[in-house]
Amino acid sequence: xxxxxxxxxxxxxxLAPLAGCLIAGLFGKAVGRAGAxxxxxxxxxxxxxxxxxxxxxxxxxxxxxxTVYEWMSIGKTKFEVGFLVDSLTAMMMCVVxxxxxxxxxxxxxxxxxxxxxxxxxxxxxxxTFSMLxxxxxxxxxQLFFGWEAVGLVSYLLIGxxxxxxxxxxxxxxxxxxxxxxxxxFLLGIGLLFAFAGSMNYGDVFAxxxxxxxxxxxxxxxxxxxVACICxxxxxxxxxxxxxxxVWLPDSMEGPTPISALIHAATMVTAGIFMVxxxxxxxxxxxxxxxxxxxxxxxTALFMGFLGIVQNDxxxxxxxSTLSQLGYMTVALGVSAYPxxxxxxxxxxxxxxxxxxxxxxxxxGMHHDQDMRNMGGLRKYMPITWITSLIGSLAxxxxxxxxxFYSKDSIIDAVKLSHLPGSGFAYFAxxxxxxxxxxxxxxxxxxxxxxxxxxxxxxxxxxxxxxEAAAHGHGNGHDAHGHDDHGHDDHGHAHEPHETPWVxxxxxxxxxxxxxxxxxxxxxxxxxxxxxxxxxxxEKVIFIGENHxxxxxxxxxxxxxxxxxxHSVAGLPxxxxxxxxxxxxxxxxxxxxxxxxxxxxxxxxxTLLDNKYYMDKINEVVFARGAVAIGRGLWxxxxxxxxxxxxxxxxxxxxxxxxxIRFLQSGYIYHYAFAMIIGMLGxxxxxxxxxxx
Numbered sequence: 001x002x003x004x005x006x007x008x009x010x011x012x013x014x015l016a017p018l019a020g021c022l023i024a025g026l027f028g029k030a031v032g033r034a035g036a037x038x039x040x041x042x043x044x045x046x047x048x049x050x051x052x053x054x055x056x057x058x059x060x061x062x063x064x065x066x067t068v069y070e071w072m073s074i075g076k077t078k079f080e081v082g083f084l085v086d087s088l089t090a091m092m093m094c095v096v097x098x099x100x101x102x103x104x105x106x107x108x109x110x111x112x113x114x115x116x117x118x119x120x121x122x123x124x125x126x127x128t129f130s131m132l133x134x135x136x137x138x139x140x141x142q143l144f145f146g147w148e149a150v151g152l153v154s155y156l157l158i159g160x161x162x163x164x165x166x167x168x169x170x171x172x173x174x175x176x177x178x179x180x181x182x183x184x185f186l187l188g189i190g191l192l193f194a195f196a197g198s199m200n201y202g203d204v205f206a207x208x209x210x211x212x213x214x215x216x217x218x219x220x221x222x223x224x225x226v227a228c229i230c231x232x233x234x235x236x237x238x239x240x241x242x243x244x245x246v247w248l249p250d251s252m253e254g255p256t257p258i259s260a261l262i263h264a265a266t267m268v269t270a271g272i273f274m275v276x277x278x279x280x281x282x283x284x285x286x287x288x289x290x291x292x293x294x295x296x297x298x299t300a301l302f303m304g305f306l307g308i309v310q311n312d313x314x315x316x317x318x319x320s321t322l323s324q325l326g327y328m329t330v331a332l333g334v335s336a337y338p339x340x341x342x343x344x345x346x347x348x349x350x351x352x353x354x355x356x357x358x359x360x361x362x363x364g365m366h367h368d369q370d371m372r373n374m375g376g377l378r379k380y381m382p383i384t385w386i387t388s389l390i391g392s393l394a395x396x397x398x399x400x401x402x403x404f405y406s407k408d409s410i411i412d413a414v415k416l417s418h419l420p421g422s423g424f425a426y427f428a429x430x431x432x433x434x435x436x437x438x439x440x441x442x443x444x445x446x447x448x449x450x451x452x453x454x455x456x457x458x459x460x461x462x463x464x465x466x467e468a469a470a471h472g473h474g475n476g477h478d479a480h481g482h483d484d485h486g487h488d489d490h491g492h493a494h495e496p497h498e499t500p501w502v503x504x505x506x507x508x509x510x511x512x513x514x515x516x517x518x519x520x521x522x523x524x525x526x527x528x529x530x531x532x533x534x535x536x537x538e539k540v541i542f543i544g545e546n547h548x549x550x551x552x553x554x555x556x557x558x559x560x561x562x563x564x565x566h567s568v569a570g571l572p573x574x575x576x577x578x579x580x581x582x583x584x585x586x587x588x589x590x591x592x593x594x595x596x597x598x599x600x601x602x603x604x605x606t607l608l609d610n611k612y613y614m615d616k617i618n619e620v621v622f623a624r625g626a627v628a629i630g631r632g633l634w635x636x637x638x639x640x641x642x643x644x645x646x647x648x649x650x651x652x653x654x655x656x657x658x659x660i661r662f663l664q665s666g667y668i669y670h671y672a673f674a675m676i677i678g679m680l681g682x683x684x685x686x687x688x689x690x691x692x
Contacts, residue, residue, distance in 0.1 A: 007083075012046070012047075012050055013132060013136070014133050015129075016044070017044050017047050017125045017126075017128040019043055020039045020044065021129060022122075023039045024039060024118050025118070025119065025122030028118030029118070040125040044100050044125065047097045047128065048098055051093040063535045065085070065086075067082040068082055077197070079199070080200075082137070082138040082142065083137070083138055084535060086535045086536075087531055087533070087540050088277065088341065088540050089135055091345060095348045096131050100128045100261060102356070103257045103261040103352070106503055107120065109363075110503060120255065123153055127153040127261065129149075130146055130149035134273075138202070140189045140192070140201075143189075144189060150262070150270060151175070154171075154251070156171075157258045158250075158254040159172075167253040167254070169250070170247075170251055173247050174247035174251055177244055177247040178244075180244060182237060184230045184237075185230065185235075186234075191226065192204050200536075208280050208284060209284075211284075212284040224281060224288075228281055228282050229288050232275060232288065235274055236271070239270065239272055240299075241271075241326065242326075246615055248321065252312070256314065256358065256362060266348065272344050275332045276340060279335075282332075286420075289335065289547075290420045293329075293330055293333025296327070296329025297425035300329075300330060303319050303323045306611055307319035308439045309605060309608045309609050311372055313358045313361060313374075314362075316442075316443045317355050317443075320351070327343055328340045328344055328347070330425050330428070330429055334413050334547065335543055336409070336417075336550055338525055338531055340410070346517060349514045350390075350394035351391075351395070353507060353510040357507055358388075361381065363499050364496040365377075366496075371443060371446040374448075375449065383498060384499065384504065384507065387507040389448075391510075392441060392443075396441070397436075398576065399568065401515055402513065402515060402516065402519075403518065404518060409522070412549075412553055413553060414429055417547070433576050433579070436579065437575070437580050438579040440583075445587040450591065523560065526550065526554075527553070
C-alpha cells in the first residue's frame, strides 16, 4: 500500500544546502574558510542522506504530490510551491546531492589557495538548492523558478574570476544564449497554461487529449506540437543542444569543480529531465519527437568531432559532454525516456569523474591545461590515472562498465524506432561511438602515457586556464612558488605530483558507481517497474503504443551479464575498440602522424578548430542583427515616433496657448466680444442639432 512522504522531510532536502549557502555567503568572514566548507558540506551531506531515505521509501511505494506553500491566487488560478516526488524525482535527487557532495569535498583541495573560497562554497550550495527545487517541482511556476535559478548560479560561477575579460565574456555568452532558449520555454509554458487553465503538471496531463485535438490559433499546426517544441527549445539552451550549444565549451572559464557539478552532471541535464517529465505531452506529437531526435543526433555526432582537435584537457571533456547530451536527447526523441534518464544517471557519475580527474591533473601539472605539455603522468599520479581510465572506459561504452548499458540501450532503441529522422539518428549515434573512443583515449594517452613532455619548453599557445591566472600562476610559478616550466627556483626539475586526499577521494567514490551502477540499474530502470507507478500521471514516464522500441528491447533482455557478453558480437563494441586502437597508434606508436594528417586535411581541421564558425555566425548574423534592430528601434521608433508624438504634442500645446494668449488682453470689451461669439456658436450648434 502506498504511503505519503513526510512533507517536513522533503522540505529539509533543499533547505539544508540553502542554509549552508547563506551562512557561507553572508557570514564568510566570520566563520572563516574552515567554517564555510564545513557548513556547506554538512548541508549537502544532510540533503544526500535524506534523499537516499526518500529513494528507498519510494521504492517501497511511497510518493508525494501536493502544495507546500500557496504564493498567490488570481481568480481560479493558483501560483504555488509544491513537490512531486516519484521514482524519477527520487533518482534525480540522489544524483544531484551525491555529485554535489563529492564536488564540495574536492573543492577543499582544489580551491585551497583561492581568495574567493567562501564565495565559491556559497555559490555551489546555492546551485544544489536550485537544482533540487527544479527536479522536485510539481508545477510549471516552480519549474521555471528552479530553471532560472540554476542559470543564475551558472552565470555567477562561469564568471567567478570576474577580473578576467575572458570569464566575463563566457558568462555573458552563457546568459544570453540561455535566454534565447528560455524565451521558447516560457512560450511553451504560456501556451499550456492558456489552454489547460492550470500550471500544475497533473491538471495539464489530464487535459492532454483535449490539447492534442486543438490547433495553434491561426494555423493548422497542432497546439501540442507547438507547445512541446517550445518547451524543447528551452531544453536546447539548458542542455546545450545544437545550435544553442555554443555557451558550454566557453563555460570552462569557471573553476574545474563547477565544470563537474554544473556543466557535466546536473544543470545541463535539466532539459533532459524536463522533457522526460513532460513525456505524456511529447508522446502525442510525432512531429515534436522527430524534431527532438534530429537535433540530438546532430549534437551527438558533430560535437564529438570537435573534441578530436582540442588540446585543452577541460575542453575535450566539455565537447564529450555535448556529445553525450545528444545521445540522451536522441533517446527521448525515439520515446525511450527510461533509457535517456538511465544514461543521464550513469553519465553523471563518469563525467563528473572525468572532469574532477582533469582538475586533479591540472593541479599536478601546476595549472597547465594543455595536453601537449603532459605525458607520462601515470607513474606520478597513480590514483588520478586509474580513476581517469575507469571514467574513460565507462564513457566509450566498454562492456560491463556503467556507460555501456545506457549507451548500448540508446543505440538499440534508435535502431528499433520508426519515427521520421530515426535513420539519420541511428547513423549518428553509431558513428559517434568511434569518435568518442578516439577523442577519449587521445586525451588519456596524451596525458598519462608516452613521452614526459612537461620537461620540455611549453607550447607557445598553451592554455593556462582561468584558475592559473587568478592564482597568479600565469607568471610561471605555481601557488607554492615553483616554476611552472618544470623547474623550481634552484633550476632543478619539478615533478608532477599526486593530489591531496580531499581531491582524490571523490575520484575513488565516483569511480565505484562508474563501474557498477549500470549493471545494477539496467534491469529495474529499463525493463522493470521502476517507472511504472506515477503520481501526477498513471505512469511516471508515459510510452505510447506507437513507439514500441522499449517493448521489443525487453523481449531480448536476459540480464546484465548476458547483455554484456552478447555485445561482443555487436558493431558498437568493435567501433569503440577501433577508436582506442587508432588513438593508441597515432599518439603513442607514431606521434608524428597527427601533424601530417592535420596538414593533409587542412580545411577540415580549420573548420573544426573554428567550431564550424558558429561563434562567428552568431556574432555577425544574430549579434549584429540584434544591434541593427535595436538601433533602428531607437532611431525610428524612439526618436521619430515616440519623441515625435511627445514633442509634437508639446509644440501643439505651445501654439494653441500662443493663439489663446491674444484673447487675454485685460480689456473688458474684448472679453464681452468673446462671450457673445461663444453664445452665438452655442446657439448655432443647438439649432443645428435640434433641426436634425
